Amino acid sequence: MSKGVTLREVAALAGVSARTVSNVVNGYAPVSEATRERVQRAVDELGYRPNVLARNLAAGRSGQIAVVVPYLDTPYFAELLQGIIRVARVRGYNVLIDQTDGDAEHERRFLTRGSQSLLFDGVIFSPLGLAQSDLSERDASLPLVILGERVSDGSFDHVGIDDVTASMEATEHLLGLGRRRVAAIGDQPYRTGEAAQLRTRGYRLAHERAGVPVREELIISTPRFNRSDGATAMAHLLDLEEPPDAVFCYSDLVALGALHTLALRGLRVPEDVAVVGYDDIEDGRYSNPPVTTISPDKKMIAETAVERLLTRIGSTTPVPGLEIRAPHRLIVRASTVTRPHPS
Amino acid sequence: MSKGVTLREVAALAGVSARTVSNVVNGYAPVSEATRERVQRAVDELGYRPNVLARNLAAGRSGQIAVVVPYLDTPYFAELLQGIIRVARVRGYNVLIDQTDGDAEHERRFLTRGSQSLLFDGVIFSPLGLAQSDLSERDASLPLVILGERVSDGSFDHVGIDDVTASMEATEHLLGLGRRRVAAIGDQPYRTGEAAQLRTRGYRLAHERAGVPVREELIISTPRFNRSDGATAMAHLLDLEEPPDAVFCYSDLVALGALHTLALRGLRVPEDVAVVGYDDIEDGRYSNPPVTTISPDKKMIAETAVERLLTRIGSTTPVPGLEIRAPHRLIVRASTVTRPHPS
DNA sequence: TTGAAAGCGCTAACAC
């Protein structure tokens, strides 16, 4: 393995103590210009690289944050991750990735320092299999930021968009287009489906405001928010006696799946069925037709999540949990309007 | 921060030495059943969790591998990563992610242990900005597995599919359909574009074999393999005096971009223009129309990459670099054949 | 400013 020049060797060559080398390397404390230069020369000459492990062990921190998502190949998470990694790197943190497949047991492990103890200083977490209540029974000493739709219990921060409002806007857009049989794909009417239920709430709210009755058979629940579920749900909707003339999908992936089924059945979008998605992933911008969608400010979400986490990590006293709402907007594309505004 | 029960405390409670606790925890060496049980009880009682950092420092390894890709939000990498993380986890390794944006300087940093020293035991690397020659000037003590199209110089393993053959097959498929003006999108005729050039070679080879002359103006080069480049290139091709009747795209993303432009121009796929992609990402299965593509065995690539890396990490003597060819196949979908085989 | 030295928590060589 690599030789590994140690701090001591540098100290010896420079004729100073380890302490001084450490100071120079870390830019800490005052060191006289002459000494600093001498040390620096020794560092260069020996090609010294600090051993991160040792540094962290001594300092009691790891310099790493973990990002835990259900699925890595979901474009939304991939795009978010990209942002998180960029920001973390700038702040001197490495990013450890884990993917839980939405498995509750697997997810729970990240709520405590557990066996990973000290491997990461904090976690940015997007839970899927855990219910709100699970989040409360956690090791509060582990800095945590939650992404997605949860309400903070005060021991962690939560960053996300206002799902109810966004969903309401998406539905209103469809209703405003004169559609009267607007379906919803993605409800999850069970304990761990709290996030999805917020979208359904927005959907109902929009109907209420518009004075259009909700047709319960048009609300389809799906286990996941992926293409295949979207395709299946759409097929089911089209087989109804009175199929919908519009669909609000709880993710762009679901919308893409719905579009796929619509194309197979030879239906025109948006003429026969208008489609709205959620997330604004790149796929949706290039699909045929491009998908109208709710676009969360991902850059801000990523930045805020890292920023908050580092604040927590850096603080010795408990930091109050914040509810942070990132902005979102509706982007209208050809899946709902024949001649959309140029975007 | 978390209290942190130490090995010594456990030892004290169990009335044994640290050595024994370590043995029990790690399942090492022989320990009498009675002792093991006593220690285990102490561990449980105290809620002892080994400090990974300390363990690694002492053992001289980190238990982490780094995976370095140009872009995380490229579905192909996301899908691959997913496989890599799964396998690594089973083998007890954590995965550190980095994304280079294809920046050569950034990539080069991963060819040496550099400042990250000891933070990871090995690297799975998919270079983009580096040329073949850059790979040779590296710190051979860092276990390395390269993904994508490179030839091993003997100091690392390389896992990938046979790009030339695959590209030839893709092109032959188009030629076999009777298309005579087959375009290619994705060539990169410069030093770091070696991978892309292999695809172009396969493209030419297919023409040669079929006795169809290559029209140089139909070979379009693009800086990246993304949707936007594909859309632009397609627009350019359609503006030619004699536009193509088929396109071989060097990635599915490029194909999706091309499809987008084709739809905008009101052209029919495959009737007017047939399209073939590369990578078999999920997007391509649900696009409108679904994309015929070269499908590399991603699962095997991921597994093999991790397996080889761990072999390198575990070996004290130099391991000869292997060239590993993963299988691939052409999947025919509606973007080239009106009534494709069910897939 | 700088030096000496005590750990950070664990592993493993060396004894018994």
Next chain:
DNA sequence: GTGTTAGCGCTTTCAA
């Protein structure tokens, strides 16, 4: 089988 103990390489308190 099990105990002792010397580090792994760095940070940092305490003196000087």
